[in-house]
Amino acid sequence: MRDALNLRGNHALLTRANPLAKFVAVFLISLVLALSIDWVSASTALIAELALFPLAGLTLRLLWQRAWPLIIAAAIGGWSTAIVAADSGAVLLDVGLWSISEGSLELGLGFMLRGLAIALPAILLMSCTDPTDLADALAQKAKLPHRFVLGSLAAMRLVGLMAEEWQTIGMARRARGVGSQGSPIQRLKATLGQSFGLLVQAVRRASRLAVTMEARGFGGGQRTWARESTYSLMDAWVVLGGVAIAGGAVLTALGAGTWSFVWR
Amino acid sequence: MPATHSGTVRPAAISAEGWGWRHAGRAQPAIQGLDLRIEPGERVLLLGPSGAGKSTLLHALAGVLGDEEDDSDETGSLLIDGVTPREQRGRAGLMQQDPETQVVLSRVGDDVAFGAENLAVPREEIWSRVHEALDDVGLRTASGGGLALDHPTAALSGGQKQRLALAGILAMRPGLILLDEPTANLDPAGVLEVRDAVARCLDKTGATLVVVEHRVSVWKDLVDRIVVLQPGTAGPQSGTPGVLLDGPPEQVLTQARSMLMTAGVWVPGYVPATRARARTSGTNELLLAAQDLAVSREKPRRKGFRTIPPVPVQRDITAQVRAGQALTITGPNGAGKSTFALTLAGLLAPVDGMVSAGVGLSEGAGIDPYKWKADQLISRIGTVFQEPEHQFVTGKVLDELMFGPRHLGHGGERVDELVERLRLSHLVDANPYTLSGGEKRRLSVATVLAAHPKVLVLDEPTFGQDANTWAELASFLSELLDAGTAVVSVTHDQEFSAVLGGTELRLGPVSQGETAPQEAGAA
Numbered sequence: 001m002r003d004a005l006n007l008r009g010n011h012a013l014l015t016r017a018n019p020l021a022k023f024v025a026v027f028l029i030s031l032v033l034a035l036s037i038d039w040v041s042a043s044t045a046l047i048a049e050l051a052l053f054p055l056a057g058l059t060l061r062l063l064w065q066r067a068w069p070l071i072i073a074a075a076i077g078g079w080s081t082a083i084v085a086a087d088s089g090a091v092l093l094d095v096g097l098w099s100i101s102e103g104s105l106e107l108g109l110g111f112m113l114r115g116l117a118i119a120l121p122a123i124l125l126m127s128c129t130d131p132t133d134l135a136d137a138l139a140q141k142a143k144l145p146h147r148f149v150l151g152s153l154a155a156m157r158l159v160g161l162m163a164e165e166w167q168t169i170g171m172a173r174r175a176r177g178v179g180s181q182g183s184p185i186q187r188l189k190a191t192l193g194q195s196f197g198l199l200v201q202a203v204r205r206a207s208r209l210a211v212t213m214e215a216r217g218f219g220g221g222q223r224t225w226a227r228e229s230t231y232s233l234m235d236a237w238v239v240l241g242g243v244a245i246a247g248g249a250v251l252t253a254l255g256a257g258t259w260s261f262v263w264r
Numbered sequence: 265m266p267a268t269h270s271g272t273v274r275p276a277a278i279s280a281e282g283w284g285w286r287h288a289g290r291a292q293p294a295i296q297g298l299d300l301r302i303e304p305g306e307r308v309l310l311l312g313p314s315g316a317g318k319s320t321l322l323h324a325l326a327g328v329l330g331d332e333e334d335d336s337d338e339t340g341s342l343l344i345d346g347v348t349p350r351e352q353r354g355r356a357g358l359m360q361q362d363p364e365t366q367v368v369l370s371r372v373g374d375d376v377a378f379g380a381e382n383l384a385v386p387r388e389e390i391w392s393r394v395h396e397a398l399d400d401v402g403l404r405t406a407s408g409g410g411l412a413l414d415h416p417t418a419a420l421s422g423g424q425k426q427r428l429a430l431a432g433i434l435a436m437r438p439g440l441i442l443l444d445e446p447t448a449n450l451d452p453a454g455v456l457e458v459r460d461a462v463a464r465c466l467d468k469t470g471a472t473l474v475v476v477e478h479r480v481s482v483w484k485d486l487v488d489r490i491v492v493l494q495p496g497t498a499g500p501q502s503g504t505p506g507v508l509l510d511g512p513p514e515q516v517l518t519q520a521r522s523m524l525m526t527a528g529v530w531v532p533g534y535v536p537a538t539r540a541r542a543r544t545s546g547t548n549e550l551l552l553a554a555q556d557l558a559v560s561r562e563k564p565r566r567k568g569f570r571t572i573p574p575v576p577v578q579r580d581i582t583a584q585v586r587a588g589q590a591l592t593i594t595g596p597n598g599a600g601k602s603t604f605a606l607t608l609a610g611l612l613a614p615v616d617g618m619v620s621a622g623v624g625l626s627e628g629a630g631i632d633p634y635k636w637k638a639d640q641l642i643s644r645i646g647t648v649f650q651e652p653e654h655q656f657v658t659g660k661v662l663d664e665l666m667f668g669p670r671h672l673g674h675g676g677e678r679v680d681e682l683v684e685r686l687r688l689s690h691l692v693d694a695n696p697y698t699l700s701g702g703e704k705r706r707l708s709v710a711t712v713l714a715a716h717p718k719v720l721v722l723d724e725p726t727f728g729q730d731a732n733t734w735a736e737l738a739s740f741l742s743e744l745l746d747a748g749t750a751v752v753s754v755t756h757d758q759e760f761s762a763v764l765g766g767t768e769l770r771l772g773p774v775s776q777g778e779t780a781p782q783e784a785g786a787a
Contacts, residue, residue, distance in 0.1 A: 153369070169654050172654035176711065179637055200653065214327075215327070217379055
């Protein structure tokens with residue numbers, strides 16, 4: 001968890017872009033891809049996104065390590081669409097209840113590619129953006145309230161701690177005889193008890209952290225920013241890149257005649 | 265906005281007149297009738313029994329106590345330089361006990377800058393203050409870690425985190441520095457690190473200091489005045505002065521030595537009397553053995569389709585636990601002491617090597633404690649965690665004590681004995697979470713022992729405890745040992761291990777470059 005949020009060692013080009021610009025580009029791509037269900041627009045975007053990997057310091061290996069559940073989910077989603085969707089065109093495979101036709105295969109493929117194409121930009125964003133820089137950009141550039149932004153940022157640091165605490169509480173409770181064995185109901189009870197223990201600790205930690213922050217003057221009206229969130233020429237390119245990928249996906253799909261709005 | 269933009273620090277004066285505070289939802293005030301003047305630049309150690317309202321006073325001075333909307337209650341006046349603390353943010357800086365919650369942001373430089381940002385200090389000046397503060401607390405020297413501004417705060421030790429917090433406070437240029445048991449969670453090296461950093465910074469800035477701490481010897485030479493507070497919950501009788509004693513350290517410590525000792529304060533040169541171990545000790549039977557053990561808190565990780573074993577924090581540990589004998593595990597922070605103890609106690613799976621239970625301990629449950637069912641485990645090995653609250657599973661002290669015996673189908677005879685012995689009888693109907701620190705510690709030991717384990721494992725049992733609880737605990741464990749229980753303890757406390765006797769297992773620092781999970785705060 002903590003490793004995933006740590007950018008040290010990643011010096012790729014996109015780490016220097018303003019998080020807000022990256023955010024806008026990701027938003028554009030996801031929005032456009034959510035509009036259609038064809039496979040051409042999805043694969044165009046996907047290819048373009050894969051080409052951006054080196055710029056974000058991401059490799060296929062890293063992607064698989066961080067996002068394998070997403071990738072498997074997309075594959076399963078595509079497969080089930082292919083076998084369940086209404087048949088159209090030539091039937092390729094028929095196993096009683098299930099059948100795969102050209103039409104349903106296309107739909108399934110489109111579904112899978114789309115899932116990946118929508119998920120990838122977000123993974124790209126996370127892998128080349130430091131949460132602190134994102135908070136700076138959201139507060140200084142997007143003008144979101146700083147109490148909210150910095151509060152969330154500090155709370156996020158506690159999430160990693162809570163993961164460790166969960167493990168400790170689990171062991172501490174086993175040492176009291178609360179086991180993870182037994183019937184499903186007993187296990188559920190044990191998990192609920194452990195969650196309660198974690199909740200108590202989380203509340204304690206959070207209130208102590210709040211005291212720390214308040215004692216450092218947090219919550220006043222005016223504040224300055226030690227790190228200035230700035231735009232550079234690169235950010236224009238990032239947004240343009242987002243527009244290009246989104247636009248390219250739509251245009252190729254229109255050109256191939258496969259574009260179809262989800263609501264149709 | 266405070267006028268702290270100039271480079272120099274203006275030491276703060278404190279004046280309390282008949283001041284008192286009742287927290288929202290409490291019947292009794294935490295502190296009342298306090299009359300106290302502290303001159304600019306004075307360094308004051310605040311002592312008093314637990315429940316005397318010391319933390320409440322520090323929180324009030326830091327301006328973080330209560331809000332107008334809740335129903336807490338303030339009497340009299342408490343002022344810094346003649347003004348209410350809440351109206352002058354940044355005039356006082358507060359450091360609390362738990363290092364994990366003293367860090368706000370994830371990079372060292374950003375964290376130090378946080379307070380100055382909130383006080384609207386101009387950007388260029390913030391960074392010059394950040395550099396200066398990090399230098400002052402010694403985090404930038406090679407011996408202090410030589411930290412870069414983008415060093416991740418999660419990778420710091422407890423002592424480093426507290427020094428980082430001090431740097432964050434210094435960057436606000438406060439006239440008053442408030443320390444609320446700043447070293448209670450630290451190992452001896454960390455305690456000195458923090459104490460020395462505080463001393464350097466005070467010498468440089470001349471700021472006023474108020475510190476609350478049980479261990480008087482740590483701060484005695486640094487302060488020039490000791491104030492002893494009266495318990496605020498003593499009763500509503502008027503005319504009770506809030507301050508019991510006040511004067512130069514030597515004088516107060518001489519005058520009040522026996523009183524402070526009775527109150528459980530760690531007066532310098534005082535080791536509380538404890539029960540001595542009997543000469544002959546038990547059967548000496550081998551109960552538990554670790555063979556070439558490698559330990560880690562991490563579980564094997566999945567990366568894609570592969571399973572990767574964790575990097576052990578410590579390896580090649582061989583140790584034996586025998587009936588009626590104490591085993592003390594010592595070593596620097598991050599050496600994997602707690603991790604080893606938890607693995608030995610059957611709570612973590614070994615990364616390599618093995619833990620095996622002798623026949624006298626396993627009694628048919630199998631050789632590997634990690635594979636035992638929870639019921640089998642608690643009647644054989646009892647583990648007391650560093651944070652008692654982690655082990656509370658019910659809402660009432662008596663239920664808490666009966667939990668183990670009920671699970672095992674035993675009666676409560678042992679519980680009655682423990683309640684009596686560990687002075688918990690007046691608390692049986694209370695909620696465990698509402699007890700004091702010492703009471704929680706005694707309860708957590710009692711609950712684990714109620715299941716009658718033959719091996720007792722304790723993780724830093726004396727951390728942050730006052731002298732009274734310390735003495736009770738040490739005497740009680742010495743009795744247990746004589747009665748044939750094996751006691752394994754992870755501790756930095758040499759006096760404590762001297763009482764228990766037995767053998768010491770010293771774990772060396774981790775050699776590999778990987779940062780070991782820091783254990784003082786997490787465990």
